[in-house]
Amino acid sequence: MRNLNSKTLTFVFVLLFVTGSLVFAEQAPKQNPPAAAPPAASAADAKANAQMNQILDRIIGRESVLAAQMKNMHPLVETYLQSLDKDDNLAFRPAGDEYFLGKLDFASENKEHSLLKGDSVAGKITSKFTQIYSVKYLAGGFAQMLVVDGHFDRKNYQFEYIRREFLGSVRTLVFDVMPKKGGEGTFRGRIWAEDQEYNIVRFNGTYGPSTSNKMYFHFDSWRQYMGTGLWLPAYVYTEESNMAYFVGVRHLRFKGETRLWGYNVGKANAQNELTAMTVESDDVKDKIEDADGTSPVYALRQWERQAEDNVIQRLEKAALLAPDGPVNKTLETVVTNLEVTNNLNIEPDVRVRVMLTSPLESFTIGHTIVLSRGLVDVLPDEASLAMVLAHELAHLALGHQIDTMYSFNDRMLFEDPQAFEKIVMKRDPKEEEDADKKAADLLKNSPYKDKLGNAGLFLEAMNARAGQLPNLLRSHIGNAMVKGSRVQRMASLQIGAPKLEMTKLDQIAALPLGGRIRVDPWNAKIEMLKAKPVALLTAREKMPFEVTPMYMYLTRQTSDSTAKTTQATPATPATTPEKAAAAKQ
Numbered sequence: 001m002r003n004l005n006s007k008t009l010t011f012v013f014v015l016l017f018v019t020g021s022l023v024f025a026e027q028a029p030k031q032n033p034p035a036a037a038p039p040a041a042s043a044a045d046a047k048a049n050a051q052m053n054q055i056l057d058r059i060i061g062r063e064s065v066l067a068a069q070m071k072n073m074h075p076l077v078e079t080y081l082q083s084l085d086k087d088d089n090l091a092f093r094p095a096g097d098e099y100f101l102g103k104l105d106f107a108s109e110n111k112e113h114s115l116l117k118g119d120s121v122a123g124k125i126t127s128k129f130t131q132i133y134s135v136k137y138l139a140g141g142f143a144q145m146l147v148v149d150g151h152f153d154r155k156n157y158q159f160e161y162i163r164r165e166f167l168g169s170v171r172t173l174v175f176d177v178m179p180k181k182g183g184e185g186t187f188r189g190r191i192w193a194e195d196q197e198y199n200i201v202r203f204n205g206t207y208g209p210s211t212s213n214k215m216y217f218h219f220d221s222w223r224q225y226m227g228t229g230l231w232l233p234a235y236v237y238t239e240e241s242n243m244a245y246f247v248g249v250r251h252l253r254f255k256g257e258t259r260l261w262g263y264n265v266g267k268a269n270a271q272n273e274l275t276a277m278t279v280e281s282d283d284v285k286d287k288i289e290d291a292d293g294t295s296p297v298y299a300l301r302q303w304e305r306q307a308e309d310n311v312i313q314r315l316e317k318a319a320l321l322a323p324d325g326p327v328n329k330t331l332e333t334v335v336t337n338l339e340v341t342n343n344l345n346i347e348p349d350v351r352v353r354v355m356l357t358s359p360l361e362s363f364t365i366g367h368t369i370v371l372s373r374g375l376v377d378v379l380p381d382e383a384s385l386a387m388v389l390a391h392e393l394a395h396l397a398l399g400h401q402i403d404t405m406y407s408f409n410d411r412m413l414f415e416d417p418q419a420f421e422k423i424v425m426k427r428d429p430k431e432e433e434d435a436d437k438k439a440a441d442l443l444k445n446s447p448y449k450d451k452l453g454n455a456g457l458f459l460e461a462m463n464a465r466a467g468q469l470p471n472l473l474r475s476h477i478g479n480a481m482v483k484g485s486r487v488q489r490m491a492s493l494q495i496g497a498p499k500l501e502m503t504k505l506d507q508i509a510a511l512p513l514g515g516r517i518r519v520d521p522w523n524a525k526i527e528m529l530k531a532k533p534v535a536l537l538t539a540r541e542k543m544p545f546e547v548t549p550m551y552m553y554l555t556r557q558t559s560d561s562t563a564k565t566t567q568a569t570p571a572t573p574a575t576t577p578e579k580a581a582a583a584k585q
Contacts, residue, residue, distance in 0.1 A: 018174045040567040049181045052161065053154070053533020055173070057440070058198035060153050061189070065229070066199070067147045070106050073232070077104045077112055077523065079142045079514070080358050081238075081256035082469065082547050089503050091540045092253065099471035100139035101357060103417050104260065111143035116476075142258045145219045146178075146233040147216025148203055154181055162190070167202060168553035170225075171195050182209060185216070194554075199223070199231040201554055215243070215252075222552045224261065226522040234521040235258055237549045255547050257514070261356060261521045263321025264299045266416075305348055307406035311423055312353065318416040321370070322354045322526040327517070330528065331376075332448040334386050335369065338393055340448050346396050352389070354526055356519055359471065360462075363425045364392050365400040373526070376471070377516045378545055380508050383451035384458040387443065387490055394438035400431050420476045427479055436490055456497025459487045461509035463544050464500060472545060510544035 079102045085095040095393045102112030149157075172192040177185035189205015201223045217238050224234035236258040238302040242251040302557035322328075331352040339346065351368040355361075360373035369392040379385050404423075405411060414422045427435070444453055463559040466473055467485035474480065503505050518529050536542060 008474075032051050036093070048491065049220065051157075052310070055198065055208075056154055056159055056175075058192045059175075059200060062197065062199045063148055063152055063181055067150065070104075070147060070233075073263055074103050074105060075144060075260045075265075076103055076115075076356070077139075077260050078358060079139060079258045080472070081137060081254055082545060084255065089539060094465060094546060095470045097469045097471045098137050099359065099474070100137075102139060102144065106143070108420070109140070110172040111140035114139070115417050115420055115466045117421055140219075142238065142256070144185075144207070144238065145221050145236045145238065145258065146260075148200065149185070149207075152187070153520075156186075163347050164195075164399060165192065167192060170201065170554040170556065172201060173198075177203075177205070184209070184211070184214075194231070194538060197229050199229070201231050205434065217232040217243075220262040220549065222554075224521055224552065225554065225556050225558060230265060232521065235259055235550055235552065237547075238552060239549075257357075257547050260520070261519045261525045263522050263525050265319040266317050297388075301348060303404055304402055304409055307402050307404045308368055310409060311365050311402075311406050311413050311425075311584075312368060312498060315355070315423065316410045318419045319524050320355055320357065320419055321525055322356055322373075324353070324518070325525055325527070326396070327354060327526050327528055328352050331369075331371065331385070332391070334382065335389055335393060337443050337448075338390055338446050342442050344393075344397055346393075350393065354517065355477070356524060356526070357476070357490040359477050360481060362388050362392055362481075363427075363475075364395050364400075364402075365425055367396055369393065370478070373517045373519065374513055377513050378510045379513055379516075380458060381451070381454050383448040385451070386446060387439070387458075387493065390439040390446070390491055391435055391441045392510065394435040394442060395427065395431065397442075398431075398434055398438055400427065400435070423477060425478045426475075432479055432489070436492070439490060442493060452493055453497050455506070456489075456493035456495070457500060457509045459490065459494050460497050461501040461544050462487050463494075464502070469545060502542070502544075505536050505539060505542075507540065512543040512546050512548045514548060514550060520558075 079099070081098040082094045083096040083098075084092040087093040099116070100112075100114065101116055102114040104112050105456050118485065127533040156179060158178050158180055160176045160178075162176055165172050165174050165303060172194050175191050175193070176189075177191055178188050185207050187203070187205060187207055191200050191204075193200050193204040202221065204220045205216045217240055219236050219238040221236045223231040224233055226232050237256070238258070240252050250338040252386060313319060316323060328351070329356075332350070335350050336354060338344070339350070342569060346367065346368050353368055353370050354376060355370050355372045357372050359375075360372060360375040362369065362371045362375060364370070367390060375388065376385075379388065406423075410424070442454075445447060448455075462473070462482060463486060466482045466487065479489075487494070497508070500509060515531075516529055518527050520526070
């Protein structure tokens, strides 16, 4: 029995030993992987971080190249701001405005050379005393929003990958960006970089921190493709809805836009034209008939046309006037309707051109009618457009001439920032009054005679905003449409206009800025926007004469025949950022 028990215990002991060995054998594989996992995970993280760093280095490098390129580029830069007041019916309404227009120059202290006559040194000094307790906007501050930061690198900033996102047809990588140290003027926000050459195509956020004497605003900055590997600043929207200042006693509310155009306009175009020019000597003939060549009347017309062409060519060279194109032909169709129905025979033929600035103005340069881009944007219908064109056409029908001092070419030899000072097309009050009367007769005989109430309603809307938006209604070359806070031009049309009702959804008296004309930032060519109409839900979406945000449809295609449109080969690294998601540098 003792022997049996001994054998039994021995069996049990062996069984327990074997069982215990099996238990430990089963546990060992479970414990070994966690011990081996950290090295494997570290290797993967290191690889992901390295790939992410390569992407960020490409983004940072491209931004550095752009900042250097911008010092040698001098497009026109226009900033228009509208301050806002609360409104029970419209949420907010414009209460004032500011306007800047200049030639961009990153090498100068102010970042641009102003084209505006009132921006003199004396005016700036006076402004400082009259705005002690208010905000003084600086044009250079908005130019700063065109590039991210002079110290934009991984040493000074941390980056967090967010996602991929399409902006139009361009796929982008999205990162949140924060400075590691809160220095003055550092950027914080979000960047979008296209995924082929890693150019930043959009960035959204603010600089900071703000101080008692320097305020930084929130903005959304967009760039546009202008050739292989070339993405240049095109548009910036900025807005503050309740920004405290002056020890928190006052609050700032405003919205604004900065537009750039004319990167490749000016001397380069003329030189390219000269280089490409070919002369067929056998085909060159004098087209002037002997009889016309000796006619004093013909000579006078040619002299006046020379003054007209000189001014137009100079404004084009300064990127203030859009090149001739399809939009002009559309506007000329309305002029033709007015001429035909009134049996007008005007020689030389009437032309229509578009000035690229936002303030609402129209004027004539000889037999060329000029409308500003902003004016074309806000006109709600063809009858309102016909009203504007009829006033200018009336000047021509009445024989109001151009000052032929512009026939002398030396008067065109000035720097671009002097354009508004050197070129003036203002009429005397008597000519303006006569043109209004003649225009009223032209409209009564035109196809638009039954829709003049809409034109009058547009003038009523201008009256309602004239006191709050003087800079939008300020003319720079021609006569102002508004004097004080009342519309002067074609005022008789307001008599038969419907009552202006700002809260009525189906009454569109005027459109927002930027709704009709698209400007190519590279060559200043224009085209009509083809946006689909959107049904309004509230009266606040009507936004007559107002600045609005812009969401650009980005593409790598360009209409400029001189720019290359082939897409670049995707650059290394080819690893997708998702494999290095949430990696912080």
